[in-house]
Amino acid sequence: xxxxxxxxxxxxxxxxxxxxxxxxxxxxxxxxxxxxxxxxxxxxxxxxxxxxxxxxxxxxxxxxxxxxxxxxxxxxxxxxxxxxxxxxxxxxxxxxxxxxxxxxxxxxxxxxxxxxxxxxxxxxxxxxxxxxxxxxxxxxxxxxxxxxxxxxxxxxxxxxxxxxxxxxxxxxxxxxxxxxxxxxxxxxxxxxxxxxxxxxxxxxxxxxxxxxxxxxxxxxxxxxxxxxxxxxxxxxxxxxxxxxxxxxxxxxxxxxxxxxxxxxxxxxxxxxxxxxxxxxxxxxxxxxxxxxxxxxxxxxxxxxxxxxxxxxxxxxxxxxxxxxxxxxxxxxxxxxxxxxxxxxxxxxxxxxxxxxxxxxxxxxxxxxxxxxxxxxxxxxxxxxxxxxxxxxxxxxxxxxxxxxxxxxxxxxxxxxxxxxxxxxxxxxxxxxxxxxxxxxxxxxxxxxxxxxxxxxxxxxxxxxxxxxxxxxxxxxxxxxxxxxxxxxxxxxxxxxxxxxxxxxxxxxxxxxxxxxxxxxxxxxxxxxxxxxxxxxxxxxxxxxxxxxxxxxxxxxxxxxxxxxxxxxxxxxxxxxxxxxxxxxxxxxxxxxxxxxxxxxxxxxxxxxxxxxxxxxxxxxxxxxxxxxxxxxxxxxxxxxxxxxxxxxxxxxxxxxxxxxxxxxxxxxxxxxxxxxxx
DNA sequence: TCCCCCCCAGTTTTT
DNA sequence: CTGGGGGGGA
Numbered sequence: 113x114x115x116x117x118x119x120x121x122x123x124x125x126x127x128x129x130x131x132x133x134x135x136x137x138x139x140x141x142x143x144x145x146x147x148x149x150x151x152x153x154x155x156x157x158x159x160x161x162x163x164x165x166x167x168x169x170x171x172x173x174x175x176x177x178x179x180x181x182x183x184x185x186x187x188x189x190x191x192x193x194x195x196x197x198x199x200x201x202x203x204x205x206x207x208x209x210x211x212x213x214x215x216x217x218x219x220x221x222x223x224x225x226x227x228x229x230x231x232x233x234x235x236x237x238x239x240x241x242x243x244x245x246x247x248x249x250x251x252x253x254x255x256x257x258x259x260x261x262x263x264x265x266x267x268x269x270x271x272x273x274x275x276x277x278x279x280x281x282x283x284x285x286x287x288x289x290x291x292x293x294x295x296x297x298x299x300x301x302x303x304x305x306x307x308x309x310x311x312x313x314x315x316x317x318x319x320x321x322x323x324x325x326x327x328x329x330x331x332x333x334x335x336x337x338x339x340x341x342x343x344x345x346x347x348x349x350x351x352x353x354x355x356x357x358x359x360x361x362x363x364x365x366x367x368x369x370x371x372x373x374x375x376x377x378x379x380x381x382x383x384x385x386x387x388x389x390x391x392x393x394x395x396x397x398x399x400x401x402x403x404x405x406x407x408x409x410x411x412x413x414x415x416x417x418x419x420x421x422x423x424x425x426x427x428x429x430x431x432x433x434x435x436x437x438x439x440x441x442x443x444x445x446x447x448x449x450x451x452x453x454x455x456x457x458x459x460x461x462x463x464x465x466x467x468x469x470x471x472x473x474x475x476x477x478x479x480x481x482x483x484x485x486x487x488x489x490x491x492x493x494x495x496x497x498x499x500x501x502x503x504x505x506x507x508x509x510x511x512x513x514x515x516x517x518x519x520x521x522x523x524x525x526x527x528x529x530x531x532x533x534x535x536x537x538x539x540x541x542x543x544x545x546x547x548x549x550x551x552x553x554x555x556x557x558x559x560x561x562x563x564x565x566x567x568x569x570x571x572x573x574x575x576x577x578x579x580x581x582x583x584x585x586x587x588x589x590x591x592x593x594x595x596x597x598x599x600x601x602x603x604x605x606x607x608x609x610x611x612x613x614x615x616x617x618x619x620x621x622x623x624x625x626x627x628x629x630x631x632x633x634x635x636x637x638x639x640x641x642x643x644x645x646x647x648x649x650x651x652x653x654x655x656x657x658x659x660x661x662x663x664x665x666x667x668x669x670x671x672x673x674x675x676x677x678x679x680x681x682x683x684x685x686x687x688x689x690x691x692x693x694x695x696x697x698x699x700x701x702x703x704x705x706x707x708x709x710x711x712x713x714x715x716x717x718x719x720x721x722x723x724x725x726x727x728x729x730x731x732x733x734x735x736x737x738x739x740x741x742x743x744x745x746x747x748x749x750x751x752x753x754x755x756x757x758x759x760x761x762x763x764x765x766x767x768x769x770x771x772x773x774x775x776x777x778x779x780x781x782x783x784x785x786x787x788x789x790x
Numbered sequence: 791t792c793c794c795c796c797c798c799a800g801t802t803t804t805t
Numbered sequence: 806c807t808g809g810g811g812g813g814g815a
Contacts, residue, residue, distance in 0.1 A: 169805080170805085171805090197805065200805085222805090223805090312804095315805090376803080378802080378804085379803085480802085480803090482802095504804095509807075539793075539794095541792060542792090544792080644805065674802085674803065675803075676802085677804080698802065714803080793814090793815080794813090794815100795811105795814105796810105796811090796812090796813105797810090797811090798809090798810090799808095800807100801806095801807095
C-alpha cells in the first residue's frame with residue numbers, strides 16, 4: 113500500500129486500532145484521504161473488502177472514494193469494496209435480503225411521485241384538506257422532517273409551517289390543525305401501502321426498524337458488515353443515527369467530519385451530533401486533523417475570519433502548510449451576464465496563456481438555477497463544463513414517460529406509474545385513466561394483467577398499451593432490451609409530445625437510459641437504484657444533456673456545482689458566485705439565527721474549496737438597493753459587510769462585456785419616461 | 791364532461 | 806423547464 117503521502121496525524125488516524133473513532137478534521141486537512149487510506153489499510157491487513165461499507169451523502173463521493181482506494185492498491189484487491197449513499201445502501205440490503213426485510217415487489221418513489229400520492233390523498237380527504245391552509249408539498253415536508261428528526265407531529269408542524277415559533281397563538285393554531293394533518297398523513301401512509309411504494313425515508317426506516325427489533329437480523333448482518341466508514345458525519349441526522357446505532361455492536365465505526373461544514377439542517381442534520389459522539393458511542397475515541405494541505409494562507413485567512421465572526425464557536429483556525437499565495441479577489445459585478453462573461457474570459461485566459469486546464473476551475477453557486485446564464489455563456493464560448501447538483505436524470509419528463517411503462521410491469525399496483533403511462537397517450541386524460549386504473553387494480557398478478565389489459569382498456573389504445581406491456585413483460589430479464597422495445601413503441605408519441613425540443617435535446621437521453629439499464633439485472637433495480645443515480649455521472653463518466661462530449665472533453669472540463677454538491681471537491685481556481693446581500697445569508701433565512709449560521713457554513717465550505725486562487729463575485733445592484741431603501745437588517749447580517757480590507761483585493765473586471773445576441777434577455781422598456789408629473 | 795394546448799409564473803440546498 | 810390555470814373544442 114502506498115501511504116507515504118500521509119502525515120503523522122493522518123497515519124495515526126488511518127491505522128487506528130481501537131473500536132470506534134471519530135476523526136474531526138477541518139476543511140482541506142485530508143478527510144477523504146483518511147477514509148481512502150483507512151479502507152486500503154484494512155484491506156491490506158487482510159479484511160475482506162466486501163465487509164467494508166463506505167457511506168457518503170452523494171453517489172459521486174462514494175464512487176470517488178472507491179476509485180481512489182482501488183488506485184492505491186494492486187491486483188484488484190478492492191474489487192468488491194462497497195461505497196454508497198445511506199439510501200442506496202439500505203436499498204441494496206433490502207434487495208439482497210428480501211426475507212429479512214419483507215419488501216419485494218415494491219417501487220421506490222421519488223419526491224415527484226410522493227407529491228402525486230399526496231395530491232391524490234388530499235383529493236380523497238377534501239374535508240380535512242380544506243380545513244388547513246397547507247399545500248400537499250408542505251404536508252410532505254412535515255412528514256419527512258418528522259421522520260428524519262424523529263420529532264413529533266406538533267413540533268414538525270411548528271418547524272416547517274411556523275418557522276419554529278413558540279408563542280401562544282402559534283400553539284393554538286398547531287392544536288387546531290394537528291388532527292387534520294394527522295388524518296392526511298395517515299391516509300398517505302395507507303396509500304403508500306396500497307401502491308406498494310417505498311419513499312426515500314422508508315428505505316432507511318425499514319432497515320433500521322428491523323435491525324433494532326430483531327437480534328437475529330443483527331446476527332445475520334454481523335457476518336456481512338465489519339467496518340462502517342462514514343463520510344461527512346456532521347451531516348447525519350437523527351434518522352440516520354437511528355439506522356446506524358444497531359450496528360455499534362456489530363461493526364466498527366470510522367467516522368470523519370467537521371462541525372464547521374454542517375450544511376444539511378434542512379434535512380434534519382444537527383452539527384452537534386459530532387459533539388455527542390463520545391457520549392453516544394461507548395469505547396470510542398476522537399482524533400483531530402488540523403493541518404490544511406489544500407489552500408494558501410490568504411484563502412484560509414478569509415475563511416477563518418468568516419467563522420470567527422460567527423457567534424458560535426468552532427474552535428478552529430486553519431493553518432496552511434503550503435504557505436502564502438495571492439489574496440482572494442472580490443469582484444463587483446453589475447449583472448449576471450457580466451459575471452458569466454468575466455468568469456468565461458478568465459478561464460479562457462488561464463487555459464490559453466497560463467497553462468491551466470479546464471478541470472482546474474470550479475464554480476460554486478448557492479442554487480442550480482442561478483448558473484443558467486453562466487452555462488449559456490460557456491456554450492457560446494465553447495467551454496466544456498459539467499454541472500453537479502440539480503435535477504436528476506430520471507426526473508426528466510420524457511425519461512419518466514418511458515420508465516412509467518417499465519414501472520407498471522414491475523408493480524401492477526403502481527397507480528402513479530399507470531397514471532403517467534396511460535395519460536401519455538393522446539385522448540386519454542386523468543378521468544379516463546382513472547377508470548382504466550380501477551379495473552387494472554383488480555388484476556391478480558402481472559400475468560393476469562398481461563392477458564386482460566387489452567380488454568380492460570379497449571380499442572386501438574388498449575391494443576397499443578397491452579402490446580407495450582407484454583413486450584416489457586417478456587423482456588423483464590433483460591432491462592436494456594425492455595427499454596429498447598418500449599422506446600421503439602413510444603418513439604412517435606414522444607417525438608410528438610416534446611416536438612419543441614425532442615430532436616435537439618431530449619432524444620439523446622434515450623441511449624443514456626439504455627446504458628443505465630445495462631447496469632441493472634432487473635427492472636425493479638433500475639427504478640429503485642436508478643432514481644438515486646445522478647444525472648451527470650454515468651459509469652464514472654460525466655454525461656451532459658444536450659452536448660455530446662468527446663473523450664478529451666470528458667477528461668477536461670470546468671465543474672459547475674452547487675455548494676451543497678461540492679463537499680469534498682477542490683480546485684486550483686475557484687469562483688464563488690453572487691456573494692451578495694440576501695444571498696449570504698439568503699433572504700429566507702434572515703429571521704432565524706440558526707439558519708443564518710448554517711448559511712455562514714455554506715459560504716465557508718465554498719471558500720475552502722480553493723487551492724490557489726479564489727474569486728468572489730457580488731452584485732453591485734443588490735448592494736446599492738439594499739443600502740438605499742431597506743432597513744439595516746439585510747446589510748448588518750450580510751456576511752461580507754464588515755470584511756476587513758486587507759483580506760481581499762478588490763478587483764475590477766478587466767474584460768469587455770459582450771452580450772451574445774441569442775442569449776440576450778429582452779430589454780425592459782420604460783414607458784414612464786418623458787413625462788414630468790410635477 | 792373531458793381533454794388539449796397555450797401562456798405564465800417561479801424556482802435553496804439533497805437522498 | 807415544469808405545474809397550474811384558463812379557454813376553446815369535441
